[in-house]
Structure formats: C-alpha cells, structure tokens
Amino acid sequence: MFVPKTEIATMERIVDAIELAAKLPSYQAQAMSWAPKIAAFDPGPIGALMGYDFHLGRDSPQLIEVNTNAGGAFLNVLLARAQKRCCNASQQSAATTQMLDTFEESVFTMFKQEWQRQSAVAMPNRIAIVDNDPKSQFMFLEFQLARQLLQARGIDTVILDPSELDYVDGKLTAHGKPIDMIYNRLVDFAFEEPDHALLKHAYLEGAVVVTPNPHVHAMLANKHNLTLLSDPQTLRAWGLNDAAAECLEKSVPRTKLVSRDEAAALWRTRRQLFLSQLLVMEAKGSIAVAS
Known part of the structure; x- marks a missing residue:
C-alpha cells in the first residue's frame, strides 16, 4: 500500500x-512515579530504532x-526495495529513493x-x-540483517542470549x-528477570552502552504514559505549546487507568474500547490495535 x-x-x-511533551519536567516526574526504580538512571542514549x-x-x-x-525496519527496507522495482515512475519519489539508498548508513x-x-x-x-x-x-x-549491516562497517557484532x-x-x-x-x-x-541480573548490573555501573534502555522505555513507551499524552489540558498546564497539545489531542485516543471496580462497566462497553493491561483507550473511528 502507498x-x-x-x-x-x-x-x-x-x-x-x-x-x-516527554521533555517537560512535570511529565517526566509523573512518568517516573509509576516507572521501575532502574528507570531513574539516565546514561544518555535516546533509543535506537524507536517505533x-x-x-x-x-x-x-x-x-x-x-x-x-x-522490529521490522531491516525487513521492511528489503520489501520496499523489491516493491520499488515494480512501481511505476509516477509512484516513486526522490525522497523515497533517497531513504532506501541511505538506509544502511542512517542506521549505522x-x-x-x-x-x-x-x-x-x-x-x-x-x-x-x-x-x-x-x-x-x-x-x-x-537480527542477522542488523549484524550484517554493522559488521560491514567494521564493528564486530554478535547475537546473544543474556x-x-x-x-x-x-x-x-x-x-x-x-x-x-x-x-x-x-x-x-x-x-x-533473574537471567538479566548481570546485564542490569553492568548497565547501572556504566560498563556497557545499552540501547534502548530502561529510562527511554519509562519516558516514552510505558503505556501508562498514554494517559498523559491524551490529556491536552494537563500538558498545556505543564508548558506544552498549543500546536503540540492540539496535535496530540487529535491523534492519541483518550486513555485512562482503570481498576477492578470498573470491570462490569468496561465489559458492557468493550466493543468501543481497546483494553491493554490496566489501560483503556477509547476507540476513534475504526481504530484497531494488536498488542
């Protein structure tokens, strides 16, 4: 599809x-309030191949x-290159061609x-x-494609279990x-998890660079944060500009934390909601989500 x-x-x-929004001090304080303790450590990386x-x-x-x-970037670029060969010239753009031609260098x-x-x-x-x-x-x-890309640029790369x-x-x-x-x-x-204890120790002592890391997940990917991103009034009060707040209001389904006491009501309205652990996202239009 195009x-x-x-x-x-x-x-x-x-x-x-x-x-x-994630750079706002009040947002970060709230995100940290429900994040695991390890997330307080911020060594600097911002997360490779964010999705x-x-x-x-x-x-x-x-x-x-x-x-x-x-996941998917390395596989999708192969598919996109194969598809590009079958496209009409009118369906191709210089920007797309440039992205496909420079993918490996951009990832490196x-x-x-x-x-x-x-x-x-x-x-x-x-x-x-x-x-x-x-x-x-x-x-x-x-993983094999990522290893191939990095090794081709002189970095020894291995695929490991923790x-x-x-x-x-x-x-x-x-x-x-x-x-x-x-x-x-x-x-x-x-x-x-117990099998990740050595990795955790090395990470917290700064002995290895980890990307993406627990801090980045806590600030951006923790689903609890959707309750903040779908609350434009609070974001504005915290200092987010009107344009960004309006953008999020239109694009982030209203999300709230729920409790067991709300189970009956949620079940009655389940066809209008997407349930994700302790979160509820209000369906907009034909929104469909796979967790």
Whole structure:
C-alpha cells in the first residue's frame, strides 16, 4: 500500500509532539512515579530504532503505542526495495529513493550516535544484539540483517542470549570477548528477570552502552504514559505549546487507568474500547490495535 505524503507528515508531527511533551519536567516526574526504580538512571542514549505505531483510518493517524524495541525496519527496507522495482515512475519519489539508498548508513550513524551519547570513545569495538533465545524469535532474521549491516562497517557484532554474558571486575564479556554496546531486544524493560541480573548490573555501573534502555522505555513507551499524552489540558498546564497539545489531542485516543471496580462497566462497553493491561483507550473511528 502507498501512504500519502500528507499522512506521513502528520505522523512525523505527532512524533515530534510526543517527544516534546516527554521533555517537560512535570511529565517526566509523573512518568517516573509509576516507572521501575532502574528507570531513574539516565546514561544518555535516546533509543535506537524507536517505533511509533499508528492506525490509518478515516480521520488523521491515530497513535496505537510507542515501542522502544520495535522490529521490522531491516525487513521492511528489503520489501520496499523489491516493491520499488515494480512501481511505476509516477509512484516513486526522490525522497523515497533517497531513504532506501541511505538506509544502511542512517542506521549505522544512529548506533554510532547512541554510543557517543554515553561514551567518549569514537566507536564501539563489539556490539551484541541481545534477546532471550534469539534463534527462536520471530525476528531472528532481522537480527542477522542488523549484524550484517554493522559488521560491514567494521564493528564486530554478535547475537546473544543474556545467559551468555559474564560481568567480572567491571567488564561485560561473552565467551571471553568484551561487549561494548548492546542492541537491546528484550521485553523485560527493567531487567527484572533473574537471567538479566548481570546485564542490569553492568548497565547501572556504566560498563556497557545499552540501547534502548530502561529510562527511554519509562519516558516514552510505558503505556501508562498514554494517559498523559491524551490529556491536552494537563500538558498545556505543564508548558506544552498549543500546536503540540492540539496535535496530540487529535491523534492519541483518550486513555485512562482503570481498576477492578470498573470491570462490569468496561465489559458492557468493550466493543468501543481497546483494553491493554490496566489501560483503556477509547476507540476513534475504526481504530484497531494488536498488542
């Protein structure tokens, strides 16, 4: 399918508004109030390959969720390049061609900038792509494509399960080789599982650069934050400009925290709502969400 340029521009404005709101001190204080303790540590990186999911319907794009461990970029660029060969010239644009031609360099630059936000050294020597039992993951092929891209630009890259990591004397290693940076694909966003204890220790001691990290997830991807992003009145009171607040009001479905006491009422209106753990998002138009 072809997404109109106007829709893409609108989605970009929504992303800008979200990230602007997330910089407000009052927003950050509220987000931290329900975040795990580890999220208070902010080593600098802002999150590689962030994902903002949208539903495209009759109205303007509607935000579904924000993902810090988003997948799909590496696979989608292959599909887009294959599709481009079949498109009519009228369906192609210079901007699309440029994005496809520069994808690998853009991704490499992104990882380099994430590294430099925390480290004074110019480049990492070794990056580990980390997920639980990575070979069994649906996106394992994408991990391989990411490794191929980074290795082609001179960075030794490995794909690891967290159990393969060791942390001794302030050094994180895997199979005897040091790990400088981790491309984090875990869904344990606070590193709370026992198998992630060594990674958590190394991260908190600044022994490894992790992207995306628990702080970024707490500020942007925690679904509790949708209750803030869908409250333009509060955002304005906290200092968000009118244009950004209006943009979010149109694009973020009204979201609220719910309690067990509301179960009966929620069940009666379930066809108009999207339920996500302790959150309720009011359906707008034909919004459909997969969690």
